[in-house]
Amino acid sequence: MVIAGSNGREFTGGLSEFDVGATTVRRLILELDDRYPGFGDYIERRMAIAIDGEIHQDSYGAELGPDSEVYLIPKIGGG
Amino acid sequence: MSKQHVTTTVNGDPTEFLAAPGTTLLDALRDELGLTGAKEGCGSGDCGACSVVVDGRLVCSCLMLAPEAEGRRIETIEGMAQGGRLHPLQQKFLEHAALQCGFCTPGFLVAAKALLERNPDPDETEIRYWLAGNLCRCTGYDKIVRAVMDAAAEMRQVRRAS
Amino acid sequence: MTDVMDRPALRVVGERPIRPDGVDKVTGRAQFGADFNLPGMLVGKIKRSPHAHAKIVSIDTRKAKALAGVKAVVTAADFPDLASEEVEAGEAAGNLRDLSMNCMARDKALYEGHAVAAVAATSAAVADEALALIEVVYEVLPHVIDVEAAMAPDAPVLHEGLFTKGVEPKPTAPSNIAAVNKLGRGDLAEGFAQADVIVEARYTTKAVHQGYIEPHACIAQYGQDGQCLVWCSSQGQFMVRTYCAKILDLEAADIRVIPSEIGxxxxxKTTVYLEPLAIALSRQSGFPVKMVMTRDEVFRATGPTSGAVVEVKLGAKRDGTITAADVVLKYQAGAFPGSPVGAGSMTALACYDIANAAITGYDVVTNSPKVAAYRAPGAPISAFGMESAVDELARKLGMDPIAIREKNGVVSGVKAVYGPTLRDIAYKDTLEAIKSHPHYSIPLGPNQGRGLAAGFWFNIGGESTAAVRINDDGSAVVATGNPDIGGSRASMAMMAAEVLGLPIDQVRPVVADTASIGFSMLTGGSRVTFATGMAVVEAAKKVVEDLKQRAAQMWEVPADKVAWENGAAVCLDPEKPAAKPLSIAAIAARAGRTGGPITAEVGLNAQGAGPGFAVHLCDVEIDPETGHVTVLRYTAAQDVGKAIHPSYVEGQIQGGVAQGVGWALNEEYIFDAEGRMENPGFLDYRVPVASDLPMIDAILVETAPNPRHPFGAKGVGEVPIVPPLAAVANAVRDALGLRLTDLPLSPPRIRAALDARAK
Incomplete structure (x- = not known):
């Protein structure tokens, strides 16, 4: 799993790439929050999760496969 | 300040209303007569959303004082459809999708009708310059200009046939 | 969800029916924000700061309150002093305290036009008189509006508590730089070392306004029972409810927001300005309060988008391969943090597959109105810099502008510079559509030039609710929670009609208030046809399942022996050969006996909105005498997935182009030395008029339907404003033979450039 860009790296001590075992977005957020307290909340507020190129704004149930490409990107709004 | 009594004709019907001397025709139409089809987009005559026709002349009703309407004939968007039938311009605006939010639409229709009454066969440039006093922020004007050209063509055909 | 898409032929989707709300809008009957009135209604007006930056020493409202006819006066003291807290109103998060202080200044006025007090009175004249009687003592502070001046270490600081986020070590002094964000990949130095050719330039844009023709307007009625009704023009009734509840510390259940038509x-209109004030005035007075902004107020106090500086450095090999891109973006946020620089960063290089790239974005507060979202927020600005730079690079390499984009353009399966892998995109087909268009080879005359530019926008999905109800005669109602800003009622009705098998004129779409439909994120982010469309289709499918089950009861067959074809239930049970198809009307007539009303409401969170790409081609002619730029021809191709109602998709493209052309050529906020806006009207803030534009040829590229959407739709509303700034600037470059890097390319700027060259 990769954090795209600098947003959120203050929680991870600058790290941007992680191996995670989570199989859903919900597990991913909990796992990251365990490792980096407060990061989970930050992700929910500020980040969107792109799984294999498809952007999920905030869907806990979205599934992650063992080979899934997962990116955390800043949440997108619009006009 | 006491209000003035104004006697006028609106969309063919004799109409009376009271207005303070400083009231604009637009405010009188909207607030006194409940004719809210004319819109205020700028209040300075720059956007054309408040277009009405007074004694045959296209005006921004935000720039005219209500008491000046005394004895005049006023036509607004509310008078454009005749009974159950839309004016050809209204129909063509719908067919060409010449509106998105629809806020500027009454002003465009009133202005376009005034154009076609003067010039039944305007070319694209004439339409664009005539409508340059009406702002639309949604459509890029393309479909509006096409709708006016199409309506003009249909109205000419009807005129020839009759 | 592919079952609907796989149908051999669509009956309604892809056609061009007349919009269901059309007659209301061509007859003047449609009710917009200022068109409502209530008995006993008061007029609400706002007193605004004449200073760009000032400490509010005191506000004395006693004289105003004593004036006959004045029923309420409010200042920041009448609103809870909120903690700094992020609030989600269904879209990008905002800071509640900032939002509240933008509606009503507390302690400091941060821009000219910042609200400092509001009154409600029995007439507009009395309200005006009351405003004049409110005595505000200011201590004027130095102000800063230019983005780079605001970043300077000695700049006047807007917020003493604002420390730059995203830098190490954590700063100890406050700054106007709210945040720095970085994005990129590869090794920039290595990338530039590989390059044979390098281009580098600094581009600037000015703050521009969305320029909707309808000023903000609302009515609020706060009852003695604490129940509050709000009628207003906004992009989201639920957004208004959430923000008002938070700003005023009310329960969401006590606020019902009824959306008017939106002009x-x-x-x-993705935020609130008037509504919390109108509620507060109504609460204090006990009467309904109507507030309508003037155009002057709209310019001075509502959301423009950022003025910005964009620095771009590109390196490429002789064959055109871009080896490195270094982009720096500095965006004005206005009075509070939150410019769209994040999206500007992510979209800046999204059309290109570049191995080594770095993008640095600065979010900078300035003494100007807090920026609001504006169509693909942030993207047109960064695209202006990037697409201008690519144009320069192509010139330097002697390459065709399409060829260099084909060489470096993204395709499905490529990782975007902003991170994830792109899928189901049609960027290259969009380039091809322009290349094969006759416009691309029309010969140009003297003083004429041609410019090309590309653009990208994410589009979003998110939460939406839709209800489909069958009437007793078999017609249907489709209710959603999204204001119809450009014809979405038509696409909602069409998608429902397609699934139900009804003619379009038997499906009536309505936009419901916050008490009458489930939560829906606002109309924005090009999400309605995609996300709310998905909810409509799901609700219609549920209704179809219900109709089949009712038919099964009528035929006394198992439900799986019923199919749905052409708007009717068909009996598949071989033991019932005499069972004739049952129309919706026939089933609806028996609804009471088969289980009651036939209705379904679906709420969902739509995932996987497909991004959109656009390629625009623009021809201009320059009058060397006046410096005036005429747009001669304009062709815009866009990756739209599948157009539900092609006319309205074309309309989105044409409208986006027109706004982009205005941004490129004439629109700008002009401030005087005291930081006061000098052109707060449509006479001096020059948006394009009909005679400024040619026909705009919109090409819908439908080769990459969105697999997530039942009919393949992608968002289409925002992408079209991304390329025009650079398309126009590149055309001007082509015509002039020299590059102008500062928008707008207004006649004085063009003249100055020509004069400078003549010397």
Whole structure:
């Protein structure tokens, strides 16, 4: 799993790439929050999760496969 | 300040209303007569959303004082459809999708009708310059200009046939 | 969800029916924000700061309150002093305290036009008189509006508590730089070392306004029972409810927001300005309060988008391969943090597959109105810099502008510079559509030039609710929670009609208030046809399942022996050969006996909105005498997935182009030395008029339907404003033979450039 860009790296001590075992977005957020307290909340507020190129704004149930490409990107709004 | 009594004709019907001397025709139409089809987009005559026709002349009703309407004939968007039938311009605006939010639409229709009454066969440039006093922020004007050209063509055909 | 898409032929989707709300809008009957009135209604007006930056020493409202006819006066003291807290109103998060202080200044006025007090009175004249009687003592502070001046270490600081986020070590002094964000990949130095050719330039844009023709307007009625009704023009009734509840510390259940028609928004109506004030005035007075902004107020106090500086450095090999891109973006946020620089960063290089790239974005507060979203927020600005730079690079390499984009353009399966892998995109087909268009080879005359530019926008999905109800005669109602800003009622009705098998004129779409439909994120982010469309289709499918089950009861067959074809239930049970198809009307007539009303409401969170790409081609002619730029021809191709109602998709493209052309050529906020806006009207803030534009040829590229959407739709509303700034600037470059890097390319700027060259 990769954090795209600098947003959120203050929680991870600058790290941007992680191996995670989570199989859903919900597990991913909990796992990251365990490792980096407060990061989970930050992700929910500020980040969107792109799984294999498809952007999920905030869907806990979205599934992650063992080979899934997962990116955390800043949440997108619009006009 | 006491209000003035104004006697006028609106969309063919004799109409009376009271207005303070400083009231604009637009405010009188909207607030006194409940004719809210004319819109205020700028209040300075720059956007054309408040277009009405007074004694045959296209005006921004935000720039005219209500008491000046005394004895005049006023036509607004509310008078454009005749009974159950839309004016050809209204129909063509719908067919060409010449509106998105629809806020500027009454002003465009009133202005376009005034154009076609003067010039039944305007070319694209004439339409664009005539409508340059009406702002639309949604459509890029393309479909509006096409709708006016199409309506003009249909109205000419009807005129020839009759 | 592919079952619907796989149908051999669509009956309704892809056609061009007349919009269901059309007659209301061509007859003047449609009710917009200012068109409502209530008995006993008061007029609400706002007193605004004449200073760009000032400490509010005191506000004395006693004289105003004593004036006959004045029923309420409010200042920041009448609103809870909120903690700094992020609030989600269904879209990008905002800071509640900032939002509240933008509606009503507390302690400091941060821009000219910042609200400092509001009154409600029995007439507009009395309200005006009351405003004049409110005595505000200011201590004027030095102000800063230019983005780079605001970043300077000695700049006047807007917020003493604002420390730059995203830098190490954590700063100890406050700054106007709210945040720095970085994005990129590869090794920039290595990338530039590989390059044979390098281009580098600094581009600037000015703050521009969304320019919706309808000023903000609302009525609020706060009852003695604490129940509050709000009628207003906004991009989201639920957004208004959430923000008002938070700002005023009310329960969401006590606020019902009824959406009026909306006269344009383009992102500018995704927040609140008037509504919390109107509620507060109504609460204090006990009467309904109507507030309508003047155009002057709209310009001075509502959301423009950022003025910005964009620095771009590109390196490429002789064959055109871009080896490195270094982009720096500095965006004005206005009075509070939150410019769209994040999206500007992510979209800046999204059309290109570049191995080594770095993008640095600065979010900078300035003494100007807090920026609001504006159509693909942030993207047109960064695209202006990037697409201008690519144009320069192509010139330096002697390459065709399409060829260099084909060489470096993204395709499905490529990782975007902003991170994830792109899928189901048609960027290259969009380039091809322009290349094969006759416009691309029309010969140009003297003083004429041609410019090309590309653009990208994410589009979003998110939460939406839709209800489909079958009437007793078999017609249907489709209710959603999304204001119809540009014809979405038509696409909602069409998608429902397609699934139900009804003619379009038997499906009536309505936009429901916050008490009458489930939560829906606002109309924005090009999400309605995609996300709310998905909810409509799901609700219609549920209704179809219900109709089949009712038919099964009528035929006394198992439900799986019923199919749905052409708007009717068909009996598949071989033991019932005499069972004739049952129309919706026939089933609806028996609804009471088969289980009651036939209705379904679906709420969902739509995932996987497909991004959109656009390629625009623009021809201009320059009058060397006056410096005036005429747009001669304009062709815009866009990756739209599948157009539900092609006319309205074309309309989105044409409208986006027109706004982009205005941004490129004439629109700008002009401030005087005291930081006061000098052109707060449509006479001096020059948006394009009909005679400024040619026909705009919109090409819908439908080769990459969105697999997530039942009919393949992608968002289409925002992408079209991304390329025009650079398309126009590149055309001007082509015509002039020299590059102008500062928008707008207004006649004085063009003249100055020509004069400078003549010397």
């Amino acid at each position: 344009g928004g383009f992102g500018g």
